[in-house]
Amino acid sequence: MNALVDIPAEFLQCLEDQRAHFEANRYPDAAQRVSDLKALVRLVADNREALIEAVNKDYGCRSRFETTFAEIAVTLDGLQATIKQVKKWMKPQKRHVDPMQLPLARARLIPQPIGVVGVVVPWNFPIAMVFHPLTCIFAAGNSAMIKMSENSNHLAMLLKDLAPRYFPAGKLAFFEDGGGRGPAFTSLRFDHIFFTGSPATGKAVMASAARNLTPVTLELGGKSPAVVAPDFPIEKAAQRILWAKTFNAGQICTNVDYLFLPEREVGAFAKAAKAFCAKHYPNINNGDYTAVIDQRSYDRLSAALDDAKAKGATLVNLIEGQNPDAGKRIMAPTLVLNPTDDMELMQREIFGPILPIKTYRTREEVASYINDRPRPLAFYAYTNERSLADWYIYNTLSGGVTINDSLLHVSVHSLPFGGIGNSGMGHYHGYEGFLTFSKLRPVLYQGPIRAINMMLPPYGAKVEKMLNLMIRMKS
Incomplete structure (x- = not known):
């Protein structure tokens, strides 16, 4: 073997x-x-x-x-x-x-x-x-x-x-x-x-x-991005993105790994994200919210948050006033504002309830950032403008795409699932x-008569004429 x-x-x-x-x-x-x-x-x-x-x-x-x-x-x-x-x-x-x-x-x-x-x-x-x-x-x-x-x-x-x-x-x-x-x-x-x-x-x-x-x-896996366009309601975007980011405590290979927001929408998004978590996780320790899988992963995520804070990021705890049970590896969903590329969170797939938020001014800026990095497993664009959604689809490349939501293309059984490049094959x-x-085995069933018999050796002028005719017909 x-x-x-x-x-x-x-x-x-x-x-x-x-x-x-x-x-x-x-x-x-x-x-x-x-x-x-x-x-x-x-x-x-x-x-x-x-x-x-x-x-x-x-x-x-x-x-x-x-x-x-x-x-x-x-x-x-x-x-x-x-x-x-x-x-x-x-x-x-x-x-x-x-x-x-x-x-x-x-x-x-x-x-x-x-x-x-x-x-x-x-x-x-x-x-x-x-x-x-x-x-x-x-x-x-x-x-x-x-x-x-x-x-x-x-x-x-x-x-x-x-x-x-x-x-x-x-x-x-x-x-x-x-x-x-x-x-x-x-x-x-x-x-x-x-x-x-x-x-x-x-x-x-x-x-x-x-x-x-x-x-x-x-x-x-990889770092799957999402972008919210200026035309999309920020509260609705926050609800749908936070639903994905808290599902299985973020431990999903197609989860939103980092998010692009228009510069003026960061505060509104954070407010809406806190409201979502307050409504849907009033007690994060009651069993509705999944634990981080093991202590090694919990420690890795905690260290990545410490690293981000030490390098200048602002951390936004989305369940203020609650005390997640660290003994059971319950980790608070957290936004990371102003992340930089040298932070651990931006270096590898997060695989946890942490969401870095980057700001942008133009769609080209978003596409350039994504395309300069390994191909992600998924991409999510939030926009009600069909032309803008299509622009993002045709100017980026990922394993799969959901428009105006996250994760859900994976559950459509008629759609194939798979990555590209660093996210799989x-x-x-x-x-x-x-x-x-x-x-997929190709099979030819030959008939009792075959046209190629007209082109058997010895090759002469007749065969050459037929061959030239075939080439002219295909040229």
């Missing part, structure tokens, strides 16, 4: 079992794929409470609503949407036949399963990030081995226990993390690796996969996810 990494025997045995399972059923029909997808529905629906509780234990405090909405409900919705479409997606596609294959040849593109897919799951939405790629993987007819995050151990152990009740190990298997198992997992000779995590780890995964020439889909969700985990 890989002489550089010590690979656990259970990984090797499982991969062997999954290869055998795939070889025994290389092209599951539509009925089998629908059956597999429905089994995923049952796994999630039957064990809803246990899944929610496992994630809560892993976080220490995870909003029950956020887990139910963003992980259970959205997952089931995506599965049901795929069940309705998978038979159509499987159909061979007709393709144009060139003149030299006429008159009776046919060309088709046939989606075929690729084999065994290795999935590396992050901790921030661990249920969704198991079942969203699995939906595409099973729709395409593959098997899957899934490695959970070290911060999702309760969920990992639950899924290891549940999966055999719904699938044979040759179809689906789960593994917990710990003890350097990540590099060993991505060193396996999978047919495809699907990884969600940081750009730094994504580089390591890609390097590991390269040793086996294993294709990868990388869903990474490849897509999943919907039809594009089906294609990611399929081999």
